[in-house]
Amino acid sequence: MFGEQEVVKSHKPRAEIISGIVLMSFAIIMARLWYLQIYKGAEFFKYSLENKLRREVVKAPRGLVFSRNNEILVHNSPRFDAIIIPQYLRHKKETVKRLSKIIAVSDNKIHRLLKNAIGYARYQPVVIKKNISMKEVAIIETEGTKLPGVFVRNFISREYKDKEINSHLLGYISEVNKKQLPKVSKKYKLGDFIGHSGIEEKFDKTLRGKDGYQFIEVDARGRVRKTILENNIYKGIKNKKAIPGNNIRLTIDRDLQLEAYKALEGKVGSAVAIDVHSGEVLAMVSRPGYDPTQFSRGLTSEYWSSLVNDENNPLRDRSIQEHYSPGSTFKTITAIAGLEEKIINEKDEVHCPGYFVLGRRRFHCWKKNGHGKVNVVKAIRESCDVFFYKLATKLDIDVLAKYSRALGLGTKSGISLPREITGLIPTKEWKLKTSGEEWQLGETLSCVIGQSFVLTTPLQLALSYMTLANGGILYRPRIIKEIFDNDGNITYSGQNVIIDKHTISSKTMNLIKKGLYQVVNHPKGTAWWYRGRGIKMAGKTGTSQVVRFTSDKIYHKCEELEYKYRHHGLFTAYVPEHNPKLAISIVVEHGCHGSSAAAPVARAIATKYMEKYFPAERKKIIKEERMAEQKRKKLLEQQKAQESNEES
Amino acid sequence: MFSGNNFIEALKKYDFSFFGLAIIIFIVGVINLYSATHASSFTYMANLYKVQIGWFVVSIAVGFVISFIQPRNLFRYSYTLYIINGILLVLVLMVGDSGMGAQRWLVIGPFRIQPSEIMKVSLVLALGRFYAKNYPEGEMGIKELILPFIVAFIPALLIIVEPDLGTGMILLLIFFVISFYRKLKAKSMVILAIIGLISGIGMYNFGLKDYQRKRILTFLNPDQDARGSGYNAIQSKIAIGSGRFSGKGFQKSSQASLNYLPENHTDFVFAIFNEEHGFVGAFFLIAIYVALLFRFIWLCQSVPRIFESIVVIGMMSIFFWHILINMGMVTGLLPIVGLPLPFMSYGGSSLLTFGICLGLATSISNSRNLF
Structure with a gap:
């Protein structure tokens, strides 16, 4: 041992x-x-926090859009979707059946939607029905336990108060999807909203604000335990508040906008109204429109195809994205050029037999039997073509182009809206460049009456009349009055911008204004029957030929033509005549006449405008008009009396 | 074995130090287990600590009974035990019950036993007897090592094939500690190390399953697949590190309660313990473990027979390797091999094995006073 x-x-x-x-x-x-x-303790401590905390994006509320008088045009409102998160879905058949009864979507459709989602992460929600009603929300919430995997998701929907009325002006927003993501700026993430067309597109950056984030405590399966409210959770881990987008106050007057849209009832066209002394756009309407709210909520395919298949193309903003021959409304500009260049004067008279011969070609006046003796005022008032043909023989097309440009035609106006088009004011150089051919005098004849190559947008037409009404100042059209943040601090305030300034001699102005006034207020004027009360409108009618007619068809009644061959009716105006404040341009597609189709729209807008902004002045005008009317009647009676006396 | 009086006499001389230390560690462990699992939404998880207490009571009882077996009987039956255990290991491979992708269990009536667990003890006893008889004095060279190596290698191989790489490796490591204690020559150790390295590389390339190879790759660079195979390693480090000096406090572990760290009640309890009790807590826990290990080492030098000394050092090595490898893997120093931390990790089989080890050590300790 x-x-x-x-x-x-x-x-x-x-x-x-x-x-x-x-x-x-x-x-x-x-x-x-x-x-x-x-x-490394502090570092790991932070990791452990980050681990259990999930950073949730808090979407910044998008800025609102107001009218010039502070009526809300676009706002955000909560909306609810019924969704299924496949991860939590149990008793699939019964649950789907139960849900289908609540939200009135067929079983098959729900199953199909779920099937489509196979391949995506199982925690990703599948939207079953968008925009469910509050009642449906309540039922889903109370029956929650019987609907495992079914949830209500709420988010903010963009609501456009006047629906199609402001559709082109405001545009719409939609979620950035996978296809678009590579095309848009890196600042946008999947699912962010991005503005399309109108104000929403042009001012997307202003409106969208900055998303914030908030930390919530989650477990390893991503289930939310609680929201963390302290702002400074740990070094460098902070909640970040969302900064709401800035709000925009437009120069648009909602009443005028509504009035314009109403006046275009049953018509296809556009109306633009601009403040003569600032270039502020008070109304800008294109009809037909679309409902931007539907776009923002996610389009149904039915609605989309109804828009795309509509011959009248509701998606196009006719006021800036479509150009028309200005027709006779352009004669005013020709007249200015003629007078200013001293090619004609107020005394010059032309005999109009109903046509004008140039070389071997005969140019027709719209009035088959002619206007007889015509001076410049009468030529404008009765829209005599022959007077202007005669003038055209002495007027160089490039000189006319110079005047046109000075009045805002032929170039983009620079309005803060996307995809404005240029229109066209032809010059010799342009012709040579585009077709390789020399300019022909005959073409000048067509151009001076606003046909042939000349193309303008309704906005440009309104601008040209604004400029001549204020004596030659071409303002840039503005639609933004102010931009202000959520606390009301103004971050941008619209200022008048003068693009170009020319002085038109007062002599010329007086003649032109006299002519334009008589168009509406002289019994022989082309728009006499649509003169209205208390607005003292001065304007010019125009028709724009859609197709060229052979001479035998030229005097056919327009209304008898097939719709798509009918002329466009145009009317441009300003009110009131003696002290112009508002310039208006109206285009009614296939309206046949500038007078019957377009002038009433301008009259409606002008009346609303005068009623709203200058009621006292309007009253005075009405009084004057009444007196003048009585005078005229008296005169007529006296004449009759005289005649009968003479007879007896 | 004893008459009533003798039994009381025996208890007076009974060495309670092993069981005492184990009970201290277990109390810490079960509190920690409760803290890690109490917030679970699964009832069985939340009640896990009760099951653990039950198993511990059984383990201590078994250990207590074993502590009354005379060491000479252990010596006598050591080979028999080893052989029976070896047969059981073969049976496991043939008719064993699979669970979690490995064939480790043998079902006999109502019992599910894991022969690989008991093999740790059987191997120590067998090696003890072998070394006690064959090489009473002097240093050992490679030649003398061949036979005991085969004794250790056969069960290790059977276990690795199950596959249970961790336990298999433990057997070889135990063999190495015992051989070292039994005066293995330094030169032989170098040769052994070279052989180990070569076979290790060979094993890595041909013997390992994909998931095992992945674990090693993950260990070398856990960040490359932080959400996948590297997840446990990273989350474990986050749990430990976030405890900082004094810990987040009892039941304050976010890694466990929010389920970021899987297996937080078994192999990764030490991470949760560190998260809640910090560096200070870990220091005291390790101190108790070291005290237990030194209790073995001290005992191995105060026993009269070489067999007993080897068995005690073998028991020590079982504990040592479990503690070291578990802490090493949890702290990211070693690749992840599923080895429990004695008396801290949840699990009946391991508790039973450690209870038996303590019982044997106590028996050897007590037997000193009988002569």
């Missing part, structure tokens, strides 16, 4: 080495713990 004890003892050095190894091993472990817990 003793011997063996000795043997055991002889292992002592080895036992000591083992003791040493044990101690050393745990010293290493302790050193490692020191490294992790003391040296």
